[in-house]
Amino acid sequence: MFDKRNLVFTAFSLLRPFWLISLLSTLIGALGGLTTAWLLATINQALYADAIESSLAWIFAGLVVLKLVGESTANLSNGFVGQQIIARLRKDLSDKILTAPIDRLERFQVHRLSAALNHDLGLISAFTFQVSTLAISASIVFGCIVYLLLLSPTLFLIAAAGIGAGAAANLYARHLTAKRVERIRMAHEDLHKHFRCLTQGAKELRLNRLRRSALRENQLGSAVNRIRDETLSSTRIFMAANTFATLMFFAAIGLLIALRFGLKLDKSVLSGFILVLLFVKGPIDQILSLLPLIGQAQVAFRKLVELATEFSNSEQYLLLEPQKPISPIITSIELSGVLYAFPAEKGPSPFSLGPVDLTIKGGEILFIVGENGSGKTTLIKLILGLYTPQEGAVLLNGEAVTTETCDDYRQIFSTVFFDYYLFEDLATPDGFGLEKVTTYLEKLDIAHKVRIEGGAFSTTDLSAGQRKRLALIHCYLENRPVLVFDEWAAEQDPTFRTIFYRELLPDLKRQGKTLIVISHDDRYFDAADRLIRLKEGQIVEAWTEESAAQALRG
Numbered sequence: 001m002f003d004k005r006n007l008v009f010t011a012f013s014l015l016r017p018f019w020l021i022s023l024l025s026t027l028i029g030a031l032g033g034l035t036t037a038w039l040l041a042t043i044n045q046a047l048y049a050d051a052i053e054s055s056l057a058w059i060f061a062g063l064v065v066l067k068l069v070g071e072s073t074a075n076l077s078n079g080f081v082g083q084q085i086i087a088r089l090r091k092d093l094s095d096k097i098l099t100a101p102i103d104r105l106e107r108f109q110v111h112r113l114s115a116a117l118n119h120d121l122g123l124i125s126a127f128t129f130q131v132s133t134l135a136i137s138a139s140i141v142f143g144c145i146v147y148l149l150l151l152s153p154t155l156f157l158i159a160a161a162g163i164g165a166g167a168a169a170n171l172y173a174r175h176l177t178a179k180r181v182e183r184i185r186m187a188h189e190d191l192h193k194h195f196r197c198l199t200q201g202a203k204e205l206r207l208n209r210l211r212r213s214a215l216r217e218n219q220l221g222s223a224v225n226r227i228r229d230e231t232l233s234s235t236r237i238f239m240a241a242n243t244f245a246t247l248m249f250f251a252a253i254g255l256l257i258a259l260r261f262g263l264k265l266d267k268s269v270l271s272g273f274i275l276v277l278l279f280v281k282g283p284i285d286q287i288l289s290l291l292p293l294i295g296q297a298q299v300a301f302r303k304l305v306e307l308a309t310e311f312s313n314s315e316q317y318l319l320l321e322p323q324k325p326i327s328p329i330i331t332s333i334e335l336s337g338v339l340y341a342f343p344a345e346k347g348p349s350p351f352s353l354g355p356v357d358l359t360i361k362g363g364e365i366l367f368i369v370g371e372n373g374s375g376k377t378t379l380i381k382l383i384l385g386l387y388t389p390q391e392g393a394v395l396l397n398g399e400a401v402t403t404e405t406c407d408d409y410r411q412i413f414s415t416v417f418f419d420y421y422l423f424e425d426l427a428t429p430d431g432f433g434l435e436k437v438t439t440y441l442e443k444l445d446i447a448h449k450v451r452i453e454g455g456a457f458s459t460t461d462l463s464a465g466q467r468k469r470l471a472l473i474h475c476y477l478e479n480r481p482v483l484v485f486d487e488w489a490a491e492q493d494p495t496f497r498t499i500f501y502r503e504l505l506p507d508l509k510r511q512g513k514t515l516i517v518i519s520h521d522d523r524y525f526d527a528a529d530r531l532i533r534l535k536e537g538q539i540v541e542a543w544t545e546e547s548a549a550q551a552l553r554g
Ligand SMILES: Nc1ncnc2c1ncn2[C@@H]1O[C@H](COP(=O)(O)OP(=O)(O)OP(=O)(O)O)[C@@H](O)[C@H]1O
Pocket: 106, 107, 342, 343, 346, 351, 370, 371, 372, 373, 374, 375, 376, 377, 378, 379, 418
């Protein structure tokens, strides 16, 4: 549940490292603003003076310099603080995502993340650039108010009524548009989702006219139209409020002039008053024009805090360096009474796996097989320490893996997931095996397509099967004791599929690696030392090479 205190706390924690410079720059900006009001008073004084004294000229010049220095310093330092805050937000959010529990991350859909990282951060960035303008304008308005009050309290009351009515109209407009700002933000999330469809589903959309027009007109079109219509409607509301504010402003000026004789006002006081009033309209309009942006930035900031709260249960220690070195000796990896259930958010019956008892012996080849949706990938995510079991424990060499040791534990594995991500750069421990890369490329029959250039693959624009071979090269280079393959051979041609099961796996086993392989290739099940079959989240069959041979012997 979102907590308002959290928003305030986050805002303060963001500003804390820069509080001094923020405060100083705001004060300097305010000084610049107040100087402007003083400058106006000096001009007014000079206009009605019988003679211009040199001291007045010096004061005028000094105030101009002070105003320029104050405002530029405030603009520069506020820009600096703004950029620091944006940089900090970007890094903090990336850290949150890097350390977020994998299952949370999987549930928090990508388009929501990209809306936050692009739309929300963009709005906050735009807002931070306006902070000094806001501070300077506010202090000019404040300074002018003080000066007007000193000039004539009666005139001030009349002017304040007019300006106050306009400001109230704008605040009411802000209230009226608050829901629209929320709806625009929601539509941006939808927009990001449909933009993903545009690029990731480009081929399918080209081939399916019905889907294409549904996306164009109903989904993407609807989100675009909602943003346009809600923004236009908000703009109209603010325009109406601004028009009313201007009307009230000039009505107040009209009234002041009309009352000139009735109130027996001094001509010089009235003209000076109106001069300052006309001047102060600029900063007032500037503040009012920023109200829509302030509303949008508030919503954006709240969304970012919500995102940070969603991932607050993060594994902060993942960012600490260095980790414990990985022990290359694996005697066993054990799941003891492990249970994991997906939350009941989607669909009536969430999937649950276990309780599972499973011991993987160091150096063996274990196949995990079963129908689609039987829980194979979920099981390996538990083995890999990517999901935390709700019950039971994972043990390495007989010792329970704890929250503190989990990341060290994860470093024993190299994986190629079914939905793997192919990194272009090679991340090898101390350059391990770099001299062997060419041999690996040749072994995987990909050397004619890819070279190593500057510590990265020269290209990853390859066929699906070839890309997966590059993912395997990453595993070779990582040189970890346990390798996990989720349907690695699915995209390979028959020849290379045979090479994978008959040559590569036995070869890795000979090097002392432990191999965990998810496979649907029943022709090669005999390549396993041990096989377990999953059904509806339970191990329903387990055999070893010996038990199979014994069964065959009868
Ligand atoms: N992020 C998720 N949220 C909720 N349920 C999920 C999630 N991921 C998987 N599931 C559910 O868990 C079940 C097991 O999924 P899993 O990916 O482990 O199956 P699998 O055996 O690897 O299937 P396949 O052979 O198709 O890859 C599925 O029925 C699926 O509905």
